Amino acid sequence: MILSVANQKGGVAKTTSTLAIASRLKQEGYKVLAIDLDPQGNLSESVDAKQIEVPTVYELLKEEITVREAIQSLNFFDIIPSNIMLAGAEQELSATGKEYRLKEALESISIEYDYIIIDTPPSLGILTVNAFTASDEILIPTTPGIFAVNGIEQLNNTIKNVKKYCNQNLKINGILVTRFNPRANINKSIKELTENLAEHIGAKVYNSYIRNSVVIEESQANKINLFENYKSATVTSDYSNFINEFLGEQL
Ligand SMILES: Nc1ncnc2c1ncn2[C@@H]1O[C@H](COP(=O)(O)OP(=O)(O)OP(=O)(O)O)[C@@H](O)[C@H]1O
Numbered sequence: 001m002i003l004s005v006a007n008q009k010g011g012v013a014k015t016t017s018t019l020a021i022a023s024r025l026k027q028e029g030y031k032v033l034a035i036d037l038d039p040q041g042n043l044s045e046s047v048d049a050k051q052i053e054v055p056t057v058y059e060l061l062k063e064e065i066t067v068r069e070a071i072q073s074l075n076f077f078d079i080i081p082s083n084i085m086l087a088g089a090e091q092e093l094s095a096t097g098k099e100y101r102l103k104e105a106l107e108s109i110s111i112e113y114d115y116i117i118i119d120t121p122p123s124l125g126i127l128t129v130n131a132f133t134a135s136d137e138i139l140i141p142t143t144p145g146i147f148a149v150n151g152i153e154q155l156n157n158t159i160k161n162v163k164k165y166c167n168q169n170l171k172i173n174g175i176l177v178t179r180f181n182p183r184a185n186i187n188k189s190i191k192e193l194t195e196n197l198a199e200h201i202g203a204k205v206y207n208s209y210i211r212n213s214v215v216i217e218e219s220q221a222n223k224i225n226l227f228e229n230y231k232s233a234t235v236t237s238d239y240s241n242f243i244n245e246f247l248g249e250q251l
Helices: 014-027 042-046 059-062 084-092 098-106 126-134 149-165 187-199 216-223 236-248
Strands: 003-006 032-036 078-080 117-119 137-142 169-175
Touching: 003 014, 003 126, 014 032, 014 042, 014 117, 014 137, 014 216, 014 236, 032 042, 059 084, 059 098, 098 126, 117 126, 117 236, 149 187, 169 187, 169 236, 216 236
Parallel strands: 003 117, 003 137, 032 078, 032 117, 137 169
Antiparallel strands: none
């Protein structure tokens, strides 16, 4: 399965969720490739991938290298890294067929992986469109309270356009509530609001949600795998529960 983790809102835990999902699926014995499609390169940094003077997703989208040249096999999982050069891709990718670059690049290797997980930037430009065109499904992480009507409609319009012109089989996998503070007493209404908005786009909200935890920043800064070194943290069990629910949906 090729899964995009997407939401044009910044800071909703797209990268954190991509990292956790890819790490956990690898630990469960699946063959996993992660793709960092965000010019900020946070996913690449969190797993200590090489980003300077190596082939990255930027050169791949420009068709200057083969996909195998871009893949780094790390302890965490295999990854195609990005760096800040990717910020130029929005302008540089202008030729016809620019939406299909990632899909075409992945064709020769997708059979070798059980899961390809794509971390997308906080925008709905050509990078996100490349991710959606290449994907089977989209997971939408959201933080409580910011899942506003116009945001979800913009995202849904992009999904609809990609379905119409580039990838008719694209599906929304679900919505994952992240950075949740269980102590806030507005939570019930947030869950209801999220579910109402999800209905708008025909998507479901996962029962599992991810709580706030200092362990997240700490593990990312130190490039440490949550599932190996923070096994007893609440946020690690939150992501484990989510993965169980995610895998259960596919049976
Ligand atoms: N469950 C959590 N608890 C505490 N902090 C978190 C949690 N999830 C994410 N964060 C922190 O929130 C910040 C934003 O997370 P992240 O980078 O994953 O979001 P993003 O949606 O990928 O952001 P961007 O839109 O900038 O790409 C990071 O500093 C991250 O460490």
